[in-house]
Amino acid sequence: MTTEPQIRDPLEIERSEEARLRTAAGLPPVARSGEFAGFESVGLPDRPPQTDREREVYTLDEGEMLVNMGPQHPATHGVMRLVIKVRGEIVVDIDPVLGYLHRGIEKLCENATYTTVMTYVDPMDYLSAMHNEHAPAIAFEKLYGIKAPRRAEYIRALVVELNRVFSHGLMMGFQALDMGGLTPILMSFINRDEVVDLLSAISGQRMLFNFFRVGGVNFDVNDEFISRLSTWRAGVLKNVEMNERILTDNEIFRGRTIGMGVLSGKEAISLGVTGPSLRASGVPFDVRKAHPYCIYPELEFDVITQPGGDVYSRYLQRVAELKQSIHLIDQIVDKMPHGPVQAQVPGIIRPRPGRAYAAVESPRGLYSVYAISDGGPNPYRFRMRDPSFISLQAIPKLMPGRLIADTMAVMASFDPVMGGVDK
Amino acid sequence: MTIEGDQNVPVLWRLRDDAELGFWFLADAAAVDYGVGEHLEVVYHLYSDRHPSWLRVRARVDRSNPHLPTITGLWEGATFHEREMYDMMGIVFDGNRDLRRIFMSPDYRSFPQRKDFLLPDDASDSPAAGVNPLERPETWDLARLEGER
Amino acid sequence: MALEVPERTGTGDDTAEPRIVIPDQADQELLREFGMDQHPQGGFHGLLEVIPTRADWILDLIRANSLWPLLSGLSCCAIEMMSTATSKNDIDRFGMFPMRASPRQADVLIVAGTLTTKMAGPLVRLWEQMPEPKWCVAMGTCTTSGGRFKRSYSVVQGVDRLMPVDVYVPGCPPRPEGLIHGMMRLQELVKQRRGEWPTFVDRGPQRIDWEGDVR
Numbered sequence: 001m002t003t004e005p006q007i008r009d010p011l012e013i014e015r016s017e018e019a020r021l022r023t024a025a026g027l028p029p030v031a032r033s034g035e036f037a038g039f040e041s042v043g044l045p046d047r048p049p050q051t052d053r054e055r056e057v058y059t060l061d062e063g064e065m066l067v068n069m070g071p072q073h074p075a076t077h078g079v080m081r082l083v084i085k086v087r088g089e090i091v092v093d094i095d096p097v098l099g100y101l102h103r104g105i106e107k108l109c110e111n112a113t114y115t116t117v118m119t120y121v122d123p124m125d126y127l128s129a130m131h132n133e134h135a136p137a138i139a140f141e142k143l144y145g146i147k148a149p150r151r152a153e154y155i156r157a158l159v160v161e162l163n164r165v166f167s168h169g170l171m172m173g174f175q176a177l178d179m180g181g182l183t184p185i186l187m188s189f190i191n192r193d194e195v196v197d198l199l200s201a202i203s204g205q206r207m208l209f210n211f212f213r214v215g216g217v218n219f220d221v222n223d224e225f226i227s228r229l230s231t232w233r234a235g236v237l238k239n240v241e242m243n244e245r246i247l248t249d250n251e252i253f254r255g256r257t258i259g260m261g262v263l264s265g266k267e268a269i270s271l272g273v274t275g276p277s278l279r280a281s282g283v284p285f286d287v288r289k290a291h292p293y294c295i296y297p298e299l300e301f302d303v304i305t306q307p308g309g310d311v312y313s314r315y316l317q318r319v320a321e322l323k324q325s326i327h328l329i330d331q332i333v334d335k336m337p338h339g340p341v342q343a344q345v346p347g348i349i350r351p352r353p354g355r356a357y358a359a360v361e362s363p364r365g366l367y368s369v370y371a372i373s374d375g376g377p378n379p380y381r382f383r384m385r386d387p388s389f390i391s392l393q394a395i396p397k398l399m400p401g402r403l404i405a406d407t408m409a410v411m412a413s414f415d416p417v418m419g420g421v422d423k
Numbered sequence: 424m425t426i427e428g429d430q431n432v433p434v435l436w437r438l439r440d441d442a443e444l445g446f447w448f449l450a451d452a453a454a455v456d457y458g459v460g461e462h463l464e465v466v467y468h469l470y471s472d473r474h475p476s477w478l479r480v481r482a483r484v485d486r487s488n489p490h491l492p493t494i495t496g497l498w499e500g501a502t503f504h505e506r507e508m509y510d511m512m513g514i515v516f517d518g519n520r521d522l523r524r525i526f527m528s529p530d531y532r533s534f535p536q537r538k539d540f541l542l543p544d545d546a547s548d549s550p551a552a553g554v555n556p557l558e559r560p561e562t563w564d565l566a567r568l569e570g571e572r
Numbered sequence: 573m574a575l576e577v578p579e580r581t582g583t584g585d586d587t588a589e590p591r592i593v594i595p596d597q598a599d600q601e602l603l604r605e606f607g608m609d610q611h612p613q614g615g616f617h618g619l620l621e622v623i624p625t626r627a628d629w630i631l632d633l634i635r636a637n638s639l640w641p642l643l644s645g646l647s648c649c650a651i652e653m654m655s656t657a658t659s660k661n662d663i664d665r666f667g668m669f670p671m672r673a674s675p676r677q678a679d680v681l682i683v684a685g686t687l688t689t690k691m692a693g694p695l696v697r698l699w700e701q702m703p704e705p706k707w708c709v710a711m712g713t714c715t716t717s718g719g720r721f722k723r724s725y726s727v728v729q730g731v732d733r734l735m736p737v738d739v740y741v742p743g744c745p746p747r748p749e750g751l752i753h754g755m756m757r758l759q760e761l762v763k764q765r766r767g768e769w770p771t772f773v774d775r776g777p778q779r780i781d782w783e784g785d786v787r
Contacts, residue, residue, distance in 0.1 A: 050529065053521035071694045072644055074673040079646050079691055100691040101647055102526035104724040106511075107536055111723070119720060123686070126648035189658035207648055207745055269448060272500025285448070290470065291477065357468055357477055359450060370453050370466065385451040389507075390500050397499075419647050422526060422688075527726070528690050535725055542723045 057095040063087050067404070071100045077174070077411065078418025082395075089403050094396045098389075101422035109382040113348050114140050114214055117382060122208040125386060125420035127170060130156075130163040130199075131362035132420075133212035135369040135384070138293055138358035140214040143351035143373045151339040152216035153295045158332045159199060159211065160294075160360075161325045165236070166195040167363035168276075168322040171415045172243050175315055178412040179256055179405075187243045194232055194239075201225055214349055216342030226333060233329065240322060247315070257311035261398045261410035264309055271397065272390040275365025277414050280317040281309035287361040294360075299331050311413040318363075318415070348377045364388050364415055384423065388416035431465070431482045432492045438469060438478070439497060446471040446478055449497075452504035454512040456538045462486055463514060467494075484514055493518040511536040635679070635705065636762040638667040639755070642678035644698065646685025649712040652745040653684045661748035666755060675701040680758065681735075682751075686714040686721060687728045699735045707762065709754055710737045713744045720744060 060066065069082040079100035085093040105124060109117045121136055122129045134156060141148060148156070173188030196206045202219055203211035211218050247253050263273065265283045278285055284303045288296040304320045306313035351373045359368035365387025374380040391414045398410055438446040446469035455464045467480040484491055493516040494501045505516040506525040513534035516522055524531060533540055645653055656663050657671060672678040675698045687695060699708070710731050713719035718729035731737060738761055741754035 050523045051521050054523060071691060072698060074643055074671075078650070078685075099524075099526035099528070100688060100694075101686060102688055102690065102726050103686055103721045104535060104542075104726050105721075107540075107542060108721065108724055111542060123648050123720070126651060185654075186658050189655055190660060193655065193658075193660045206747060207651060270499045272449060272498060272504075290472070291475075355479070357451075357479065359477070366450060368451050368468070370451060370468065372455060381453075381455045383451070383453040383455075385453070389503060393500055393503050540725075542725060 054095070057083065057085060057093050060085070061087075061092075064092060069407075077416050078421075080392075080416075080418055080421070082407065084399075084404060084407065086404060091399045091402050091404060091407060094399050094407070096392055096395060098392070098418075098422055101418050103423065105423050106382055106384065110378055110380065113377050114351075114379065115347070115349075117379065118212055119208075119210050121384065122210065123419055124384065124423055125362060125364065125367070125388065125417050126207060127417050128163050128167045128362050128364070129208050130159045130211065131360055131367055132384075133209070134160055134294075135358045135360045135367055136371070136382075137212040137214060138360070139356040139369045139371040140349070140351070140379075142356035142358060143354055143371060144214060144345070144349055145351070146215055146343050146345065148216045148343060149340045150295075150337050151220075152341045152343075154332055154336045155202075155217050155221055155341060156212065157295050157299075158221070158329060158336075159202065159209075159217075161328045161332065162195055162199060164325045164363050165322055165329070166192040168318045168325070169195075169240065169243070171318050171363070171412075172247065172315070174415070175311075175409070175412045176247060176253070178408040179253070181246075181253075184243050184246055187239060187246075191236065191239045191243075194236070198225070198229060198232060201228065213342055213345070215345035216340070218342070220341045221336075229329075229333065233326065236326060237323070240319070244319060248319070254312060256406070256409055257315065257413070258308075260311045260402070260406055261413060262308065262310045263394060263398060267397065268309070268394070271394050273365065273394050273414075274387050274390070275361065275363070276317045276321055277314050277365065277391060277394075279304060280306040280313040282307055287359050287366055291359060293358070295332075298335070299328055301328055311409055314413040321363075350375060350377055362387060364417065364420070365391060367420075386420035386423065388414070388418075388420045389423075392416055392421060431467070431480070432494060432497070434480065435467065435469075435494055435497055438480070443473070444471060445473055449494075449501060450477060452494075452501055452508065454508040454514055454536070456512060456536065459539050460486075463489055463512060465491060465508065465514060489514045491516055495519055510534070513537065632763045632765065636759040639679045639707070639758065639762065640670050640672050640677065641668055641680045641682045642675055642698065642702065643671040643673050644681055644683055644695070646683070646687065646691065647714070649684035649714070649745040652748060653682060653711065653751065656748040656751045661752060663752060663755065666752070666759070668755065675699075676703065678702055679705065680707050680709060680755075682709045682711050683715045683731045684711040684745075686719070687731050687734075688726050689728060690726070692728050692734060695731075696734050705762075707738045707758055708735055709739045709741060709758060711741045711751060711754070712746060713742055716740045716742060 058066065064085055064087045067084045067086050069084060071079040071081050081097035081100065083095040083097060084091055085095075103123075105120050109120050112120060117136055117140075118133050121132045124132050137148075137156075169188045169191040173185035176182075176184035199209060200206045202221060202225065203209040204219070205211075263271075263277070263281050265278075265281045268278045268281045269283060273281075274285065274287075282305050284305050286303045287293075288301075289303050301324055304317065304324060306317045306320075353373055353375045355370070355372050357368065357370050359366055361367075366385070367387055368385045370381070370383040370385070371379050372381040394414065395407075395411060399407055402410070438444050448470040449467060450470050451466075451468040453466045453468075455466060457464065463484040463486055465482045465484060467482070469478045469480065471478070482491065489512075491514055493505055495505065495518070502519065502521055503525065505519050506522060508514050509516065509522050510524040510526050511534060523529060527535070645651075655661065657669065663669065668680075675681075679702075681699055681702060683695065699706075708731070710716050714721060714727065715731040718724070718727055721727040722729070728734065739754045739758045741751055743750050746754070
């Protein structure tokens with residue numbers, strides 16, 4: 001019979017092992033609390049911290065560790081790097097590192113004609129490409145001094161709301177996918193495929209529609225399309241409700257999202273968060289009502305808000321807006337007038353020198369364009385303000401105190417799209 | 424409205440907190456470069472419920488001394504805006520606790536959206552031209568390829 | 573009785589059928605005629621040439637029918653890749669459903685989306701971490717040649733500046749059917765052992781030689 005060795009405290013074992021490793025590496029045996037950890041733990045070359053905030057994030061206290069959720073991770077928002085400072089499993093601080101998809105679109109647009117700009121802005125927020133094109137179209141029309149014909153405005157609103165439908169549908173899927181549920185994403189993609197079939201019937205492209213033009217839209221909508229649209233419309237609510245039935249009353253979903261990532265209205269305004277995330281915190285700010293553009297003054301709809309500012313509210317907000325968009329599509333199809341779909345505009349337009357600002361409500365928030373023209377064929381300065389970019393600032397504010405797994409849930413609730421974040 | 428650069432904080436504060444002006448929402452903060460000999464400009468767009476249109480506040484910045492006080496005290500969401508303006512245009516915001524590059528790598532040395540930063544007209548002028556084997560027919564000899572492999 | 577194969581005539585006959593040449597199935601003479609004999613053709617050279625046995629052939633078949641892609645979706649093409657993986661265009665029929673998150677378990681690196689200079693480092697590290705045999709598919713025009721961002725200061729003009737690519741799938745973004753077509757061509761390459769990366773030879777840990785500045 002052998003006697004069991006006395007079981008030592010596992011933390012003590014760990015510390016002595018750590019001391020041994022540190023001495024072997026030439027470091028002092030015990031990490032002093034508040035020591036700057038440097039960047040090697042996240043795989044970057046060593047350099048001094050550049051700013052106060054960097055020093056704050058990369059300084060490790062007792063028991064803390066830096067974990068790198070690298071640019072390639074299964075959470076499907078794209079390429080973003082989150083450096084998470086954890087104590088055990090609890091998040092203490094987060095530093096998002098962006099720029100892995102920066103393509104220099106603003107600079108490229110300065111060397112492109114006003115029509116070519118439409119092809120450059122598409123892949124920014126690639127899930128809502130129509131909104132990406134809507135704002136520059138409005139801004140350039142303001143610069144040029146024309147208005148699009150009424151039928152064009154109605155078609156614009158139609159495709160924009162269709163885009164919103166599938167974008168919010170995808171958010172439902174991604175929210176579940178980031179928390180581990182693999183079924184809703186399949187339903188979302190079925191929904192998306194149906195909508196994208198319709199949109200490709202109008203514009204010819206499945207995702208990066210090059211559809212808007214200065215002065216209208218590119219192609220017209222015919223009766224066959226309207227009948228396809230009504231066939232789709234008859235089936236879409238069933239699809240969305242199937243997804244809802246999986247998620248909304250699901251114990252696991254509710255337990256993981258209610259009370260998580262609570263963002264108060266004041267905080268949200270201060271951080272610049274807009275769109276469904278802001279309205280889910282109770283602030284009734286919708287660009288379609290606040291500063292109406294296109295034909296939204298003629299459509300009847302209310303601004304939906306949700307009381308709690310947590311992840312569950314943001315999910316409910318997006319589902320409610322999805323259904324609202326479907327009602328809007330019904331109204332648009334009823335009221336669509338006849339007429340031309342593109343104003344008479346030369347191929348290369350040369351607006352008079354001036355400045356224009358146009359904002360639209362994209363599924364992620366306030367998407368705006370600030371364009372300066374100098375009289376030539378290219379815009380002098382073309383600046384896009386992307387909502388996902390600004391919403392990401394909420395992440396370091398919301399996460400401390402939560403577990404790592406909640407990070408993905410909260411991030412998915414803001415529905416960022418890295419193409420827009422990094423331009 | 425156009426203001427001098429160092430006045431941006433008091434002006435925006437007044438615009439935000441005044442009862443009848445009430446511009447509570449900062450929609451956009453952009454930077455504009457007016458050319459090589461000219462000044463830079465930071466443009467803020469604000470929204471208020473009581474006014475029908477967006478308010479544009481343009482703050483002039485000298486090219487030789489591109490410093491500007493930060494507005495992160497008013498709106499925390501301006502941090503990323505200011506980081507982007509620093510990264511792309513080189514405007515330094517004093518008081519911003521996190522003024523590092525956001526899009527380019529931390530050791531990048533230029534400011535891409537300045538007007539004196541020119542895009543290459545042909546991609547093969549770029550420094551890594553010729554790395555693509557399809558552009559180098561002399562590498563199509565299989566025997567030499569084997570040696571390289 | 574032998575089957576009579578009609579001889580093809582190479583004269584400019586108007587009534588003759590146009591010849592459709594598939595480069596990977598053409599012989600040297602045809603390639604020379606089209607000026608494509610100097611292009612790099614995959615396969616083994618010299619010492620690496622092995623005579624495939626029956627067992628190897630079955631192994632190739634198995635490999636081809638269960639290529640596991642790495643979830644390396646960077647940008648818009650990633651959404652189309654996900655659309656290919658979901659119900660309507662199901663890539664699970666080809667055995668490619670498990671999109672592995674870890675490079676150690678993946679066979680194919682489908683580079684879907686624009687590759688920027690900042691992301692080039694991590695992507696090459698992912699490629700190096702993938703164990704052999706591995707293949708690379710450049711999906712979309714951004715990875716083929718820079719695409720619509722041809723003059724950009726931060727987009728790598730084609731992922732073949734960094735790693736050997738087996739299949740290029742053009743499109744912006746390519747339709748899911750296009751990606752499936754590309755993956756089926758990749759399956760053919762796998763079965764015929766004609767990938768770009770010399771496979772089936774274990775050469776230990778790899779380091780790819782690429783310039784730091786890959787604009």
